[in-house]
Amino acid sequence: MKLSQFKFKLPEELIAQYPAENRDECRMMVVNSKTGEITHHIFKELINYFDEGDVMIFNDTKVFPARLYGNKEKTGACIEVFLLRELNAENKLWDVLVEPARKIRIGNKLYFGDDDSMVAEVIDNTTSRGRTLRFLYDGPHDEFKEALYALGETPLPEYIKRKAEPEDAERYQCIYAEKEGAVMAPAAGLHFSRELLKRLEIKGVERGFLTLHSGRGNFKEIDVEDLTKHRMDSEDTMVDEKLVDIVNVAKDNGHNVCAVGTSVLRALATAVCMNGRLMTYSGWTNKFIFPPYDFTVCNSLISNFHMPLSTMLMMVAAFGGYEIVMKAYDVAVKEKYRFGAYGDAMLILR
Structure with a gap:
């Protein structure tokens, strides 16, 4: 075929x-x-x-609420981060996609939440869009996951041309x-x-x-x-x-x-x-x-x-x-x- x-x-x-x-x-x-x-x-x-x-x-x-929006350090550029899977729970490593990918380099930090309470560091480039992030969070893993997911939204498919709403x-x-x-x-x-x-x-x-x-x-x-x-x-x-x-x-x-x-x-x-x-x-x-x-x-x-x-x-x-x-x-x-x-x-x- x-x-x-x-x-x-x-x-x-x-x-x-x-x-x-x-x-x-x-x-x-x-x-x-x-x-x-x-x-x-x-x-x-x-x-x-x-x-x-x-x-x-x-x-x-x-x-899980996999789509997050963060701000790049120094420039404040809005970056969409799509969580794919957790790679290592102990070190809080996640496999993610980022958009726009061209703005993100190894070593960059991303800040999430109105008070920048969640911080992640880019530690690897796996594909043109893919990255590995290390989330910098002091606290138990369950507490970290709860805080991370509270920042995320429902990952609606891209052919749905609207932002996720609470009902989703x-x-x-x-x-x-x-x-x-x-x-x-x-x-x-x-x-x-x-x-x-x-x-x-x-x-x-x-x-x-x-x-x-x-x-x-x-x-x-x-x-x-x-x-x-x-x-x-x-x-x-x-x-x-x-x-x-x-x-x-x-x-x-x-x-x-x-x-x-x-x-x-x-x-x-x-x-x-x-x-x-x-x-x-x-x-x-x-x-x-x-x-x-x-x-x-x-x-x-x-x-x-x-x-x-x-x-x-x-x-x-x-x-x-x-x-x-x-x-x-x-x-x-x-x-x-x-x-x-x-x-x-x-x-x-x-």
Whole structure:
């Protein structure tokens, strides 16, 4: 597959800037990849497609307030600092992106907060935009993290053309989020309300959880036409024995297994055996999935509508089939579905 095969015209007004008023009342397109049938629904109608014994797998990663604004020493220039991951808790080292990168050198100090109470020193240049910062803070690590996060804001994707608002701290987070470490919300899970989860539970649909800390690499621009030459950033992943048992028992008994989002799909593809059964996994994954790809764990997928040329779109196309997925996206544009993390949903059945 070539990069240009995932290009389509997306009117800017279809990129959702705010979430739906109620989590489970966005629109949902249902795509049957076997028959090619496309139908239109409300997300809470998802329950009609699953029965007792079926399994839904969620990503329980939790987004932290990763975007900060600091001032450079002497010049006072405003610098955006995007926290990627903590490298060393004892020394308070963080892997970050900075903008504008050209203004930041090793040895520069950055001051955060109205009273400049948080100070960081640049100790390494890792990429053209990436840096390693050492935060200069005297106090316990928990206290430092609390102070650091109090300065940050919700890291909304760049296609949302507004600053984060207080409500985003709750809405750009799945209600079951538990394990902190993501800078990008698993968007398909944002549509699940407590009421919908309860109704699924009453119906006998099982829930399973894995963790994949979604990073900024999902938004990294692909600069090669030949997709086999693209390299994904690594993301920390954990698939435990409890989930493995739930999924393998469901598959053995002929039940449906649904991945809630492309991050779940990626983690499962990392933890699958040659015989198609799931196994435990803990570590990093840089798996890049694009058509054709043989998925053996799940037979349904819930996903949002993704941006043109994105790795998430490629993964959805690999799951549902390139032709039917690109046709569905064409229909989505014509029917004015909302795209992006705060947009509408798609359920693919295989």
